Amino acid sequence: MISIGCQAELSNFSPPCEFEPPVKINGLLQDTSIRSFTYIQNGSSIIDTDIGRFCSIAMNVSTGAGEHPVDWLSSHPFVNDPHDVAAGLSNCYPDYRAWLKGVPSRVTDRGGDRVTIGNDVWIGEGAFVRRGVTIGTGAIVAAHAVVTKDVAPFSIVGGNPAKHIRYRISETLIDEVLKSQWWEFDLRPIIEGMDFSDVRASVAKIQEASVHGLIERFIPPRYLIDHDGAKLVSR
Template sequence: MSARESRIVDAATLQRLGLQIAAGDPGIRGELRYENPAWIFGHRLKNCSVGAFTFFNAAGLTSAYRVQFGRYSQIGESSVIGPPEHPYDWFSNHPFAFTRPNLLPSMYVMPEFVRLAPEASDAPSFAEEAPNDTIIGHEAYVGVGCFVKRGVRIGDGAVVGARSVVTRDVPPYAIAVGSPARVIRLRFEDRIVERFLALEWWRYDLAPFKQHVDFAKVEATLAFFEERKSLGELQPLRPDSYRITQSDAGLKLQQLDRPLYFA
């Protein structure tokens, strides 16, 4: 994905560009890509992407690592999503055995750790070869205090109940709860779920139609947007999208040439 020239920005500028973050410590680690608008406040996101209208509860502290958040996803406070895993079957599962300077730079500031730990030129690390991104689907909901294992996919429209421990994929529009989390039912009947997945409403700009629907009435609203789609009246949602990286001077912002999703 190509990008335009970068510039240093503050929290107030990012808010004008559709990202709600904390003014003190914005919580961004590594890189963040986002679509306008998104709300992450002071939560800690490391190397994540956030789709339009995704919202993190302002309270508590949620940590997310290498997570792709879809559009309209909602994340409860005090959750941990996609944390790094350790090789428990190695001689040692401590980071000295498998990390690299680019992965844990804060540990490499200690000379004694540098003396023991791998160097940047060593072969690819366990962390780089472990399961990749965790996926939180479009309009998925992760409740308060959840743990989501790295590499898990939570499907579009799925709901994860509070305090759940998610160790395996959750199907679209399923409700999963518990430790470990298990699917207890779907949000809607199978035929309704199939219609939601065929419509993929999160791809489109719904704002022009907000006075014509009652979102509490599921089947009527589905039918309305299905008809609009069949008539070619739904326009793609193409939010301005940005890439933020850390630098010694502050947060560096680049505007991307196209949205993160459905480009």
């Protein structure tokens, strides 16, 4: 168990990964960065993804999974994965390497760039997020949604493919919350008695506290997970 503000086993990480504490990771992370106060539940597979602060990721969520060619002779990775990254069959069947000698005249990528998940995002159980998608700060992804396009900040989306249902808060408040960047601050000096159900009043209190120097930015250390374990990279 990693004890430096990270509730996770090294087996949860496929390096390289980065995190800033505190985080709790019960799923599997591959080439992923995760920021403070985010937690990931059992069965989730998070690949090539950058995750902000205060995110809640439920069980069996998948982000950034590789994609396959759909109009080639085969959709199997032997036609476009010469290093056997996806299937890993050569680990148990060395002769499989002889199947990786094709020379395709076309290139198929893995479906796009990295997944980006903003701050304070809630992703429900069993959701799937395609490579290259950006989920904006404050958004909610419903359980079992299939997200193939970017999600606007504070939008609630659901379905297959996922579509906008409504905004989580009043549209007139979205810009105020985004400008406040509350997730970047240590709110402990002002948090007692705050009514978080009143979004406007909460934002006003945070902004006032920031102006008067009552709160400071929360700047935790940052750790890199490589094959040798966790290493401090910034403080």
